[in-house]
Amino acid sequence: xxxxxKKVQLISFAFVLTFIISFIFIYEYNFYEKELIQxxxxxxxxxxxxxxxxxxxxxxxxxxxxxxxxxxxxxxNSKALLSNIENISLSSQNTKSIKSKIERNKSEHLTTIKKLxxxxxxxxxxxxxxxxxLEKAIYNYEKFLELKKIEELRYENDKKLLLKGSISxxxxxxxxxxxxxxxxxxxxxxxxxxxxxxxxxxxxxxSKNVIDDIIxxxxxxxxxxxxxxxxxxxxxxxxxxxxxxxxSGTLNISNLSINQLxxxxxxxxxxxxxxxxxxxxxxTPKMKANINHGDEVVFSVDSYPYVEYGFLxxxxxxxxxxxxxxxxxxxxxxxxxxxxxDLIKLRPNMSVQAYIKTNKTSLLKLLFLPINKVIHTDIAxxxx
Numbered sequence: 488x489x490x491x492x493k494k495v496q497l498i499s500f501a502f503v504l505t506f507i508i509s510f511i512f513i514y515e516y517n518f519y520e521k522e523l524i525q526x527x528x529x530x531x532x533x534x535x536x537x538x539x540x541x542x543x544x545x546x547x548x549x550x551x552x553x554x555x556x557x558x559x560x561x562x563x564n565s566k567a568l569l570s571n572i573e574n575i576s577l578s579s580q581n582t583k584s585i586k587s588k589i590e591r592n593k594s595e596h597l598t599t600i601k602k603l604x605x606x607x608x609x610x611x612x613x614x615x616x617x618x619x620x621l622e623k624a625i626y627n628y629e630k631f632l633e634l635k636k637i638e639e640l641r642y643e644n645d646k647k648l649l650l651k652g653s654i655s656x657x658x659x660x661x662x663x664x665x666x667x668x669x670x671x672x673x674x675x676x677x678x679x680x681x682x683x684x685x686x687x688x689x690x691x692x693x694s695k696n697v698i699d700d701i702i703x704x705x706x707x708x709x710x711x712x713x714x715x716x717x718x719x720x721x722x723x724x725x726x727x728x729x730x731x732x733x734x735s736g737t738l739n740i741s742n743l744s745i746n747q748l749x750x751x752x753x754x755x756x757x758x759x760x761x762x763x764x765x766x767x768x769x770x771t772p773k774m775k776a777n778i779n780h781g782d783e784v785v786f787s788v789d790s791y792p793y794v795e796y797g798f799l800x801x802x803x804x805x806x807x808x809x810x811x812x813x814x815x816x817x818x819x820x821x822x823x824x825x826x827x828x829d830l831i832k833l834r835p836n837m838s839v840q841a842y843i844k845t846n847k848t849s850l851l852k853l854l855f856l857p858i859n860k861v862i863h864t865d866i867a868x869x870x871x
Contacts, residue, residue: 521842521843521844522771522773522774522842522843523840523841523842524768524769524770524774524840524841524842524843525768525769525838525839525840526766526767526768526769526817526838526839526840526841527766527767527835527836527837527838527839528764528765528766528767528788528833528834528835528836528837528839529764529765529767529835529836530757530759530764530765530835534732534733534734534736534757534758534760535754535756535757536559536560536730536754536755536756536757536758537752537753537754537755538562538730538749538750538751538752538753538755539562539728539730539751540562540728540751541748541749541750541751542562542563542727542728542748542749543562543563543746543747543748543749544560544561544562544563544743544744544745544746544747544749545561545562545563545727545745545746546558546560546561546745547559547560547740547743547744547745548560548738548740550738551737551738552735552736552737552738553732553735553736553737553738553758554732554735555732555733555734555735556731556732557731557732558729558730558731559729559730559731559732559738559740559756559758560729560730560740560743560755560756561727561728561729561730562727562728562730562749563726563727581722581726582719582722582723582726585715585718585719585722586719588715589712589715589716589719592708592711592712592715593708593712596704596705596707596708599704600701600704600705603697603700603701603704604701606697607694607697607698607701610690610693610694610697611694613690614687614690614691614694617683617686617687617690618687620683621680621683621684621687624676624679624680624683625680627676628673628676628677628680631669631672631673631676632673634669635666635669635670635673638662638665638666638669639666641662642659642662642663642666645658645659645662646659730755732758733758734758734760735758735760736758736759736760737758737759738756738757738758738759739756739757739758739759740755740756741754741755741756741757743755743756764822764830764833764834764835765801765804765819765820765821765822766786766799766801766819766820766822766839766841767817767818767819767820768786768817768818768820768839768841769814769816769817770814770816770817770818770843771814772816774843775806775816777843777844778803778806778818778843779803780803780804780805780806781802781803782802782803783800783801783802784800784801784802784803784820784841784843785798785799785800785841785842786798786799786801786820786839786840786841786842787799787839787840787841788828788833788837788838788839789837789838789839789840790837790838791828791832795827796827796828797827797828799822799828801820801821801822802820802821803818803819803820804818804819804820804821805818805819806818807819820841
C-alpha cells in the first residue's frame with residue numbers, strides 16, 4: 488500500500504515539475520532576442536582640427552584650455568610639396584596679388600590666341616578658295632593657249648591660201664583681227680592669273696605671320712607664367728598660416744611636434760567643449776524601433792573584457808540620423824557606472840559593444856535562436 492502511494496506521489500511530482508519547466512520554456516517572460524551593436528568612446532562635444540594645406544609645423548599651442556580664435560597651430564609652406572599651386576588656398580595679400588597676375592596673364596593670352604586662331608582660320612579658308620581659283624585659272628589659261636595655237640596655225644594657213652588666191656584679203660584680215668582678239672584675251676587671262684598668284688602669296692605670308700604670332704604669344708605667355716609661378720612659389724614658401732580654435736574648450740593635440748610634416752586634410756587634434764566621454768554606436772533601422780531616449784543599455788569596452796571587468800551601464804542621450812548604406816542612426820550613451828572598471832581608465836576611440844533588446848521571446852525560442860537563424864539563412868540562400 489505504501490509502495491503504491493509513493494508511486495502516485497512520484498508521478499504527481501514529475502507531472503507538476505514537467506508543467507513548471509514547460510511553462511518556463513514556453514511563456515514569454517522577460518526574455519528578449521538581442522542584437523550586437525558596435526562603436527567607440529568619444530567626447531560628447533568637440534571640434535576637430537585638420538590641416539588646410541601641406542606644410543611643416545612651426546608652432547603648437549601648449550595650453551590646455553583655449554579660447555575661441557586662439558592660434559592652435561602654425562604651419563609653414565617653406566618645405567611643402569607644392570606640386571599643384573592651382574589648388575592652394577592663398578591667405579596673404581602678396582600671394583593673392585601674384586595669383587591674380589597669373590590669372591590675368593592667362594586670360595589675356597587666351598583672348599589673344601582666340602583672336603589669332605580666328606585670323607588663322609580665316610586665312611586658311613581664303614587660301615583654299617584662292618588655290619581652287621588658281622587651279623581653275625591655270626586650267627583655263629592652258630586651254631586658251633591651245634586654242635590660240637590652233638588659231639595661229641589657221642592664220643598662217645590662210646596667208647598661204649591668199650597667195651594661191653583661194654581667199655580674199657578681207658577674209659585674211661578677219662582672221663588676223665580674230666587672232667588679235669585672242670592675243671588680247673591671253674594678256675587679260677595672264678594678268679588675272681598673276682593677280683591670283685600675288686593674292687595667294689600675300690595670304691600665305693599673312694597666314695605664316697599669324698602662325699608666328701601664335702608661337703610668339705605662346706612663348707611670351709609661358710615665359711611670363713614661369714616667372715610669375717616661381718614668384719608665387721617663393722611667396723608661398725615664405726608664407727605661414729594659422730589654425731585657430733573654432734570654439735573655447737580643452738585642447739587635445741594629436742602627437743604633433745615642431746618641424747613635423749603634415750598633409751592637407753590630416754587630422755591634427757580636437758578642441759573639446761564638454762570633457763565627458765560617451766559611447767557612440769551605430770544602429771540599423773530595425774534596432775531603431777527598440778531604442779528610445781533614456782533607455783538603459785549595458786555595454787562593454789574591448790580593452791577591458793567584461794569577463795574580468797564586468798559590464799558598463801549607460802543611458803541613451805541622443806539618437807541621430809545618418810546617411811549610411813548599412814546604418815540609419817547613431818546613438819550616444821552616457822557612462823553611468825561599472826562594477827569593476829575605474830572609469831578614469833577610459834579613453835576616446837576605445838572600441839565598445841552592446842546588445843540591444845529586440846523581440847520578446849520565450850526561453851525555449853531563445854535557446855534555439857542560433858539554430859533558427861541558420862535554418863532561415865539556408866532557406867533564403869536556397870530561394871536565390
